[in-house]
Amino acid sequence: xxxxxxxxxxxxxxxxxxxxxxxxxxxxxxxxxxxxxxxxxxxxxxxxxxxxxxxxxxxxxxxxxxxxxxxxxxxxxxxxxxxxxxxxxxxxxxxxxxxxxxxxxxxxxxxxxxxx
Amino acid sequence: xxxxxxxxxxxxxxxxxxxxxxxxxxxxxxxxxxxxxxxxxxxxxxxxxxxxxxxxxxxxxxxxxxxxxxxxxxxxxxxxxxxxxxxxxxxxxxxxxxxxxxxxxxxx
Numbered sequence: 001x002x003x004x005x006x007x008x009x010x011x012x013x014x015x016x017x018x019x020x021x022x023x024x025x026x027x028x029x030x031x032x033x034x035x036x037x038x039x040x041x042x043x044x045x046x047x048x049x050x051x052x053x054x055x056x057x058x059x060x061x062x063x064x065x066x067x068x069x070x071x072x073x074x075x076x077x078x079x080x081x082x083x084x085x086x087x088x089x090x091x092x093x094x095x096x097x098x099x100x101x102x103x104x105x106x107x108x109x110x111x112x113x114x115x116x
Numbered sequence: 117x118x119x120x121x122x123x124x125x126x127x128x129x130x131x132x133x134x135x136x137x138x139x140x141x142x143x144x145x146x147x148x149x150x151x152x153x154x155x156x157x158x159x160x161x162x163x164x165x166x167x168x169x170x171x172x173x174x175x176x177x178x179x180x181x182x183x184x185x186x187x188x189x190x191x192x193x194x195x196x197x198x199x200x201x202x203x204x205x206x207x208x209x210x211x212x213x214x215x216x217x218x219x220x221x222x223x224x
Contacts, residue, residue: 096210
């Protein structure tokens with residue numbers, strides 16, 4: 001199993017450009033997540049999905065969009081990139097069961113994005 | 117409101133010294149808590165979860181509902197323990213709420 005994979009690893013964007021961060025998992029997990037990690041701020045949830053065709057906003061969704069057409073893929077779209085979106089982006093997945101079962105989230109390696 | 121607080125941004129200790137990384141939470145109900153670790157240039161990975169009551173790499177964490185705490189402890193720190201540590205709370209709906217993180221630096 002490859003686990004959770006993300007592409008690209010690094011990207012530099014100009015203000016106003018758009019791009020899609022790719023995320024895929026091969027563990028047949030129902031839940032997928034996108035986080036951003038800013039220095040000293042921990043991880044903030046951008047969007048998440050509980051299954052194909054279902055997405056919902058997290059804590060910081062503005063400026064981003066997502067889709068979940070398959071169980072495996074959960075791309076994150078940035079429209080009109082702004083310097084405030086400079087961050088490290090992590091995708092994660094989990095199989096959410098009942099409370100007390102294994103609800104571990106598995107993380108991708110991250111995408112380091114700089115907007116200039 | 118559900119919240120996780122890690123009061124220390126940086127914790128620096130010498131090798132062999134005891135370590136305690138603090139985590140406090142705010143949650144009504146029975147919390148499900150985790151510690152995640154991020155070593156340099158690596159992805160986040162689960163260190164331990166409170167429901168397992170396990171010890172991983174010498175680390176333990178006990179849930180104290182009275183103090184709403186889930187501190188991470190290790191009696192003798194090693195240099196390879198240097199990393200970023202995140203405490204996290206599982207909220208209804210499957211979302212993890214992370215603390216701000218504590219950078220642990222273990223000096224030789």
